[in-house]
Amino acid sequence: MKEIEVTLTVNKRVHTVNVAPRMTLVDCLRDILRLTGTHVGCEHGVCGACSVMFDGEPVRSCLMFAVQAEGHEITTVEGLVGEDGEISDLQDSFWECHAMQCGYCTPGMLISSHALLMENPSPDDHDIREAISGNLCRCTGYQQIVEAVKMAAERRQEGL
Amino acid sequence: MKYQKIGQPVRRREDARLLKGQGRFSDDWSVDGQTYMAVVRSTYAHAFILGIDVEVARSMPGVLTILTGDDARLDNLAPIPHSPLPSTKHDMKLEGPNGSEVFIGDHTLLPTDKVRYVGEAIAIVVAETLAQAEDAAEVVSVNYDPLPAVTDTAKAAENGAPTIWDEVPDNICVETFFGDKERTDAAFAAAQDVVEMDIVIDRVTGVPMEPRAALGDYNLDTGRYTIYAGSGGSVRQKREIAEVLGVEGDTVRVVSKDVGGNFGTRNRLYVEFPLVGWASRKIGRPVKWTCDRGESFLSDYQGRDLVTRVSLALDDAGQFLAMRADNLSNVGSRMVSLSPLSKGSGLITGSYDIPVAYLRSRAVFSNTAPTNAYRSSGRPEVTFAIERLVETAAAELGYDPIELRRKNLVSSEQMPYPNAVGMTYDSGEYAKSMDMCMDLADWRGFETRKKEAESRGMLLGRGFANYVESSIGTPREQAEIHVRADGHIDLVIGTQPSGQGHETSFAQVAAEWLGVPVNTISVIVGDTDLVKVGGGSHSGRSMRMAGTVIVKAADELIEKSKKLAAVVLEAAETDLEFHDGKFQVVGTDREISLYALAEVVGRRSDLPEKLSVIEDNVMETPVFPNGCHICEIEIDPVSGAYKIARYTTVDDVGRAINPLIVDGQTHGGIVQGAGEALGELCAMDPESGQPLAGSFMDYHMPRADEYPSFKTELNEVPSPTNPLGVKAGGEGGTTPALAVLVNGFVDALRPFGVRDIQMPVTPRKVWELIKAGS
Amino acid sequence: MKAATFDYVRPASVDEVCRLLADAGEMERKIIAGGQTLVPLMAMRMSRPDMLIDINDVNGLSEIEDKGDHLVIGGCTRQRALERSEIISKRLPLLAKAIRKVGHIQTRNRGTIGGSIVHGDPTAEISMAALALEASVLLRSVSEEKEVPLDGFFEAAMVTNIEPDQILTEVRIPVWEGASIGTGFYETASRESDYAIVSAMAQIELAADGTIVKAAVSAGGVAPCPLKLRGVELALKGSKPAELSSALDGLDEEIDPDTDVHATAGYRSRVARRLITRAIEDAVSEAKNERD
């Protein structure tokens, strides 16, 4: 199949790649751009491991083809880290609360919670659980993730 | 002894990379020139393979090679040497019917005779891209001669069931008796009451979020295979891959770094791992395989699947007199592990003092994916059986379920307690844990909450269960400690974490012993060129085995360094004191740190030794984590929909090295157990043996919005069996969860005449029971 | 799995889309908007189109316009945009209530209103709300543009009355102007975010004296496709909320539930009855509050 040239911005850097139309966005991120932080847990749109920010909104990158990303802006977990390599306050709360075990779902969880906090700076437990209900985690039982998101929100509110 | 680092909620070191997307999971490895493998899998549950036509597939774009079982045979690939029989000193030993040797059967990589379950690998396609390999795999045409199939556990053991292995015409591969038949029979005969239940614990699967993957890279020049593949322990994988490929152990290097969940499913070798190595040698290029989710539902080793009949004899005061159990475990089509049957066999009497018991343990082949240990192998099943049985006994004989339990609980004074089938519980305060958990759960406030729920038209049920589980595991572990002059210490160990935080908790132990900061210790696991020996991570063994050997190695290191320090400081050994990572000449300010010592030792030719130790430890004695869980479930009788309103636990994990990690293990364990109680099921069509759950759309994975936050506490009773007092913290969440939840549902639905509910308890099932009873 | 191979085009206009569809011949050409239903099917190779026509760059397909007595919503409007739209929450409270239950945030960010409707899931919340409110859809092909009422658009599970050469460009949903309007929505799933097994929606308008003047009721999971319950609506109209229970007398004639892996027919009809009742009750009490 003929490949198509696509130009997309990932974590503020512009890339031009050639992809077959059937290549999903997540495969492009992982296999061509070698950004392996975004994971694949199902390829059929349920687990959320492949979540990325697409034009500022969280989406599942296994449910998009890379050709559809032409001209769009993507942020992956690698892009949540500051310019200086410092982790974000949300990542720090995840760390402090032990919000990951194997860490496989973590990039997707971070993306979903990051999106939640942008929209709702003071979520309660229910809001958080709803926001991450599209992300499967087999290890944590979700509780320490909920605690981490709450901690990040509270710290932001307190201006810490 | 007061510890400084052990017991602290230290932030995990591994998180520094995992948080930034810089973990290294199996599919994250890539090497130049790599190709991709797709697997052709059986679409029948049971069929002769008459032929495989690969001609069309071979001519597809990008295809490099297609290999079948015939090719594997020509190349003399050996079957996987699984060693399914538990064999350490304290395992419950299993045998074949009438004392015969257990028939294991070859786990051929690509069978040529017949397929025995849907999803069994029969050929591989290697192509330039994965999509091309999948395109070609689709058109590989297999000529099958279908045979009748059986997937159901009880049916597979019935007369006249289809035979999976000719060598075992009735499919029953294990039949072993434990306990004392005569005394049990006598106790039953003399009993005032007997309560009996038939229990089915259905098939589920582990579903680590990271699908299995392997990258094989054969080096033509050196003749060495490197396999990048996450598992439950690289050392075992390396040994078995080498055996399959027919090469010396060190010809194979297995590398695994981050592993995205295991839960037992990755402990044993899978066919695809040696296959990528073999294929790489065949085509002279690296070959990568990544399981897709549908494939993992078909071909991951699955879990649970036990049917049992249990009965309990009681005297007129409710004292337990004896117990019988008849356990039948489904091993699937190929025998990978008998761990679940064996583990469960040792714990049928649970937390209770039941003087005599008699148990028949059987295993049966079926046309299903092989089963293996799955989180808390064997223990949730028997905990479910005993706790459901006790609950039912209380309800039917008119006892308060709590009082009945208290009356029969194994007491602290009885420790170490030998149970009726031969396990000896090391330590524990079962009654205290019960009290703690009931307080924490506000047991007394339940009636008020129930009334309040009823005022909203809801039902509220309460579930309770005690548990005791065992941690045995491969008894040998080895640790190496290398002190580096640059201020770091390498700790090499043969376990394989998949989220348990070994890089942190092991470092805490070593740091405690050596008196250095936790972050100066680098824990090295997973690369068989660096880690030569190791038992992997399973059965809750890691913290205990590794902790013990680390302590031993650290003591040895201090001993050895002291001699060297004495030379360097020109002092008598007896004048040296070790603290905070350094040796000091008592009463002076002359001192030298371990690192400085390493530097000196490296430099001075008169001190040829390195500041390194290798220690081995063998520890057979098992430990018995235990505890108590309580839940409340609110049910909407209109639709049968429900929610878990509260869930409370008190667990005795022995000493907790890092409480944050233990809490996380408990939460995750609860949800994994609850998933099975509430929704997870590897449903299969009984006629065709076709799996009906092949994606996340039809396998009910637990999600964040289904659960409340849990209240969890520890009742740490250090185990006397090891220097740190560790038991295990990974399985306690799961072990009683099935029983607690089903007890809760039955409690709520008892007014509708419900005695028992088979898992998974779906809203529809609840609704039907309510309808039938009202 | 990786999807089977296909050609990809991204036209800029509806005309171009229609032409591509018209020229398909023997080929299967499929429109991709949000892709949230289509891509999983492709990833399992249960759908293998020869060409994907991406309409995300087509102008004018994602506007929400208030036309007075109805709203016009572009077929490619994201579900998330509906959720955030003030016009929708003010003018189409039933749709606003339903939309949050569609999938997850990540899928609503891509999924579109048109995609949800053309796929015809039997319990899809958007279809149910639109159907209850007597919405219609605008279908375009090279040869014609026609407005088709949603009542009759859903044929069977996952089958709708759209031709392979047509594109859904607009959804038109009537707006109720009354002063006291209330809505109710219930669904039962294995759990919250799953596809519903049974669902029920109602929008009710009360007169000043408390009489029901207008009723829109629909149910999902009780027939092969979403169902507008005209009989129930008729019975409700002109009645007082106190007479609610008799309004459902004819329900069994209207619904046609099936037994499948998720539920038996009996479960569906009994639960549907209760959920419909609850939805209507909620709508009535909300309408009362509006008035007071």
Ligand code: FES
């Ligand atoms: S990989 Fe995209 S949702 Fe699972």
Ligand code: FES
């Ligand atoms: S931490 Fe392992 S899947 Fe979430």
